[in-house]
Amino acid sequence: MKGNVRKIAIFGATSAMARGAARRFASEKAEFVLVARSAEKLDAVKADLLAFGAARAETVLCDLSDVAAQAAALDAVWNALGEVDAVLVAYGSLPDQKACEADTALAMREFANNGSSAIALCNEIGKRLEAQGRGCLAVISSVAADRGRESNYLYGSAKAALATFVDGMAVRLSKKGIRVIDVKPGLVSSPMTAHLKQGPLFASSDKVGAGIAKAIADGKTEGTLYLPGIWALIMFVVRHVPYFVFKKTRF
Amino acid sequence: MTVCSWGKYPKVEAAAVQHLAWRHEKIDFDPATSFLAHGMGRSYGDSCLNEGGTLLMTRGLDRFVSFDPETGDLRVEAGVTLEEILRFALPRGYFLPASPGTCHVTVGGAIANDVHGKNHHVAGTFGCVTDEFTLLRSSGEILRCSRTENAGLFRATIGGLGLTGLILDAKIRLRRVRGPFLNVKTIQFGSLREFLQLSKELGTKYEYSVSWVDGTAHGAQLGRGLFMAGNHSDLTVEERKEPFVPKLVFPCEAPEWLLNRATIRAFNELYWRKTVGRAVEGVQHYVPFFYPLDAIENWNRMYGKRGFFQYQCVLPFGDGEEACAELLRRISAYGKGTFLSVLKTFGDVESPGMLSFPRKGITLALDFANEGKETLDFLSMLDGVVAEAGGALYPAKDARMDEAMFARSCPRLAEFVKYKDPLFSSSLWRRLGEPNFGKGA
Ligand SMILES: Cc1cc2nc3c(=O)[nH]c(=O)nc-3n(C[C@H](O)[C@H](O)[C@H](O)COP(=O)(O)OP(=O)(O)OC[C@H]3O[C@@H](n4cnc5c(N)ncnc54)[C@H](O)[C@@H]3O)c2cc1C
Numbered sequence: 001m002k003g004n005v006r007k008i009a010i011f012g013a014t015s016a017m018a019r020g021a022a023r024r025f026a027s028e029k030a031e032f033v034l035v036a037r038s039a040e041k042l043d044a045v046k047a048d049l050l051a052f053g054a055a056r057a058e059t060v061l062c063d064l065s066d067v068a069a070q071a072a073a074l075d076a077v078w079n080a081l082g083e084v085d086a087v088l089v090a091y092g093s094l095p096d097q098k099a100c101e102a103d104t105a106l107a108m109r110e111f112a113n114n115g116s117s118a119i120a121l122c123n124e125i126g127k128r129l130e131a132q133g134r135g136c137l138a139v140i141s142s143v144a145a146d147r148g149r150e151s152n153y154l155y156g157s158a159k160a161a162l163a164t165f166v167d168g169m170a171v172r173l174s175k176k177g178i179r180v181i182d183v184k185p186g187l188v189s190s191p192m193t194a195h196l197k198q199g200p201l202f203a204s205s206d207k208v209g210a211g212i213a214k215a216i217a218d219g220k221t222e223g224t225l226y227l228p229g230i231w232a233l234i235m236f237v238v239r240h241v242p243y244f245v246f247k248k249t250r251f
Numbered sequence: 252m253t254v255c256s257w258g259k260y261p262k263v264e265a266a267a268v269q270h271l272a273w274r275h276e277k278i279d280f281d282p283a284t285s286f287l288a289h290g291m292g293r294s295y296g297d298s299c300l301n302e303g304g305t306l307l308m309t310r311g312l313d314r315f316v317s318f319d320p321e322t323g324d325l326r327v328e329a330g331v332t333l334e335e336i337l338r339f340a341l342p343r344g345y346f347l348p349a350s351p352g353t354c355h356v357t358v359g360g361a362i363a364n365d366v367h368g369k370n371h372h373v374a375g376t377f378g379c380v381t382d383e384f385t386l387l388r389s390s391g392e393i394l395r396c397s398r399t400e401n402a403g404l405f406r407a408t409i410g411g412l413g414l415t416g417l418i419l420d421a422k423i424r425l426r427r428v429r430g431p432f433l434n435v436k437t438i439q440f441g442s443l444r445e446f447l448q449l450s451k452e453l454g455t456k457y458e459y460s461v462s463w464v465d466g467t468a469h470g471a472q473l474g475r476g477l478f479m480a481g482n483h484s485d486l487t488v489e490e491r492k493e494p495f496v497p498k499l500v501f502p503c504e505a506p507e508w509l510l511n512r513a514t515i516r517a518f519n520e521l522y523w524r525k526t527v528g529r530a531v532e533g534v535q536h537y538v539p540f541f542y543p544l545d546a547i548e549n550w551n552r553m554y555g556k557r558g559f560f561q562y563q564c565v566l567p568f569g570d571g572e573e574a575c576a577e578l579l580r581r582i583s584a585y586g587k588g589t590f591l592s593v594l595k596t597f598g599d600v601e602s603p604g605m606l607s608f609p610r611k612g613i614t615l616a617l618d619f620a621n622e623g624k625e626t627l628d629f630l631s632m633l634d635g636v637v638a639e640a641g642g643a644l645y646p647a648k649d650a651r652m653d654e655a656m657f658a659r660s661c662p663r664l665a666e667f668v669k670y671k672d673p674l675f676s677s678s679l680w681r682r683l684g685e686p687n688f689g690k691g692a
C-alpha cells in the first residue's frame with residue numbers, strides 16, 4: 001500500500017509522531033532524510049528506522065527555528081534523494097503558557113518555532129515540490145489551532161498561523177497535482193505531553209503516526225485531517241460553543 | 252504522585268516521577284533520594300513502586316536499535332513492550348522466545364523480574380533468551396553486561412527487581428515461526444496427580460503448556476482442571492483468515508459484592524465445562540492462547556478499590572506435590588479464591604539470574620481480593636505450607652511476604668547485594684528489610 005512512497009524527508013524527525021509515521025514506510029524499505037536539531041536523538045531514530053527495514057536513512061542536523069539555516073537543510077534533502085515523494089514537517093514545542101505571558105521575548109521565540117519558521121519552511125518546500133511537479137507534504141499543526149485556550153493560547157496562535165497557511169497552500173498546490181495535508185492531532189502521548197495527566201482522550205503517538213502515514217500513502221487525502229478522527233467532531237463543537245460558555249469550561 | 256501496580260495494592264506516593272524518552276539523557280542521581288525504574292507497572296505488588304523516592308518511567312524508551320532478519324537477533328530500548336515486539340516480529344517470520352501471560356510488559360520489566368511463560372519447560376525464562384543489555388548505574392557509568400562481560404552484574408540484574416540500576420536496552424533472540432497460529436490441545440484432568448502425569452507425557456511433545464485449576468473444587472473434585480498445550484502451526488495468515496479478536500474494557504472499579512463465593516464458583520464451573528468431553532484439539536490465534544486476559548482491558552478493576560493479591564509459589568517435585576494438594580484444599584476451604592488459578596510445571600533450563608523465581612517444580616498462581624487482615628492471615632498460612640515443603644514465592648507478585656520467606660525464596664541474596672546499586676531501592680526492598688549481609692549501607 002505504501003510502496004509508492006519511497007523517498008521521504010522529515011523535518012523534526014525526532015518527534016514521536018513522526019517516528020510512528022516513518023516506521024510504516026520503513027517496513028516497506030523506504031529511503032529517508034531525517035532533519036532535527038539533536039545528533040544523538042537523530043542517531044536513535046535512524047537506528048529504529050533501519051531496524052524496521054528502511055533501505056537508507058541519512059541525518060541532517062539543523063535547528064529549524066533558524067530560518068536562514070533551513071536552505072542548507074533543504075539542499076541536503078534534495079541532494080540526497082533527488083526527487084522526494086513525501087515530506088513531513090513535524091517539529092514543534094509546547095511552551096509554558098504562563099512563562100510566555102511573563103516574557104514576551106520567549107513568547108516570540110516560541111511563536112517562531114511553532115509558527116513563522118514552519119511557514120517559511122513550508123513555503124520553500126512548496127516551491128520545490130512545485131518544481132518536481134509531484135509529491136505530498138504533510139504538516140503537523142494541532143487542534144490547539146482551532147480556538148484559543150487559557151492554558152496554551154500562545155502555542156495555539158502559532159499553530160493557527162501555520163494551519164491557515166498550510167490550508168491555503170493545499171488549495172493552490174492541489175491544482176498542480178501536489179497534495180498538502182494539514183494534520184491536526186488531538187491529545188497524543190509523546191515526550192511533549194509526558195508531564196500531563198494522560199486521560200482517556202490521549203492516543204498513542206504510534207497510532208497517530210500510522211494515521212499520518214496512511215493519509216500520505218492513500219494518494220487522495222488533502223486539506224485538514226484530524227487525528228484520531230473523533231477530534232473533527234470534538235473541535236466542531238469546541239469551535240461553535242459561544243464564548244460565554246467556552247469561558248466556563250476547563251477545556 | 253500516587254502510583255500503584257497491577258494489583259492496585261499498595262497505593263503509594265512517589266516523591267517524583269521522571270519520564271525518560273532518550274537513552275543518552277542524563278539523569279541527575281541525587282544521593283538524597285532513591286531511584287527505581289517503572290515499566291508498564293504490570294507487577295502485582297510493590298516491586299515496581301518506590302514510596303517517597305523517584306520513579307524513572309521507562310515507557311518512552313521505546314525505540315528499536317537493531318534487527319538482523321537472518322538470525323532474529325533484536326536489540327531494543329528497555330521501554331519497548333512485548334506487544335510491540337510481536338507486532339514487529341510476526342510479519343517478519345519471528346515470534347517472542349519467551350513471554351508472560353500478558354504482552355503489556357516492557358523488556359526492562361521482563362528482565363528485571365526474569366519472567367517466564369508457557370514454554371518455560373523448553374526455553375527457560377526471559378533471562379535465558381537475553382544475550383546482552385546495557386545498564387546505567389547511579390554513578391553515571393554505562394555498562395555492557397552479558398554472560399562474558401560484567402557477568403556478575405548480568406546475573407544480578409536478571410530477576411534483580413530493578414535494584415541494580417536502569418536497563419537502557421537489551422538484545423534478545425527471536426524465534427522463527429511461519430504464522431500467528433497454534434495447534435492447541437485442551438485436556439481435562441481430575442486431580443493433581445493426573446495433571447503431573449499429563450505434564451510429563453506432553454511436556455516433550457508441546458512447546459507450550461499451562462493449566463487452569465479449579466480453585467473452588469473440593470472433595471473428589473479437588474485438583475480438577477484443564478491442561479492446555481500448544482505448538483506453533485505452519486499455517487500462514489493467507490491460508491487461514493485471522494479471526495476477529497474482540498477487545499473488552501472493564502469499565503470501572505467493581506463494587507465489592509460482585510466477587511463472592513457464588514459468582515466465583517459459577518465462573519469456575521463454567522470454565523470447567525468449556526471443554527466438552529475429555530480432550531479437544533484445534534487451531535487458535537496466538538492472542539487468545541497466550542494472552543487471554545489481555546482481551547479484557549483493565550480486568551484488575553474487577554477486584555474493586557481495595558485491589559487484590561496474586562499469590563504465586565513454586566514447589567519442588569516429590570515432597571512439594573502433597574504440599575500443592577494441601578494448598579488447594581486450604582484455598583477451596585477458604586472459599587474466596589479466585590477466578591483463574593494457574594498451574595504449570597517449570598523445567599530444568601536454569602536461568603542466569605541470581606534471584607530468579609522459576610526453578611524446577613510445580614508453580615501455582617492465583618488471585619485473592621484484598622479483604623484486609625483476613626486475607627493477609629490466610630496468605631501467611633499458605634506461606635507456612637510453601638516454606639515447609641521447601642518452596643518459594645515470586646517477588647514480582649508479592650506485596651506482603653515476610654523477610655524470612657523472602658530469604659527462603661532467594662537463596663542467593665547474599666551474592667546479589669554485592670551488585671545492588673546504592674541509590675536504587677523499592678518499596679518491596681525496604682519492606683523486606685533491605686538485606687545487606689554486613690555490606691554496609
Ligand atoms: C495478566 C498478567 C499476567 C502475567 N503473567 C505472567 C507470567 O505468566 N509469568 C511471569 O513471569 N509474570 C507474569 N506477570 C507479571 C509480569 O510479567 C511482570 O511483573 C513484568 O515484570 C512486568 O513488566 P513491567 O514492564 O510492567 O514492569 P514493572 O511492573 O513496571 O516493573 C517490574 C520490575 O522491573 C523493574 N524494571 C522495569 N524496567 C526496568 C529497566 N528499564 N531497568 C531496570 N529495571 C526495570 C522495576 O524496577 C520492577 O522491579 C503477569 C502480569 C499480568 C498483569
Ligand SMILES: NC(=O)c1ccc[n+]([C@@H]2O[C@H](COP(=O)([O-])OP(=O)(O)OC[C@H]3O[C@@H](n4cnc5c(N)ncnc54)[C@H](OP(=O)(O)O)[C@@H]3O)[C@@H](O)[C@H]2O)c1
Pocket residue numbers: 011012013014015016017018035036037038041062063064065066090091092093094113140141142143144184185186187188189190191192193205
Ligand atoms: N503531543 C501532542 O499532544 C500534540 C498534539 C497536537 C499537535 N502536536 C504537534 O505534533 C508535532 C509532533 O510532536 P510530538 O507529539 O511527536 O512531540 P515530540 O516527540 O516532542 O516531537 C517534537 C520534536 O520537534 C523537535 N523540534 C522542536 N523544535 C525544533 C527545531 N527548532 N528544530 C528541529 N527540531 C525541533 C523536537 O526536538 P528536540 O527534542 O531536540 O527539542 C522534538 O523531537 C509537533 O509539531 C507538536 O506541536 C502534538
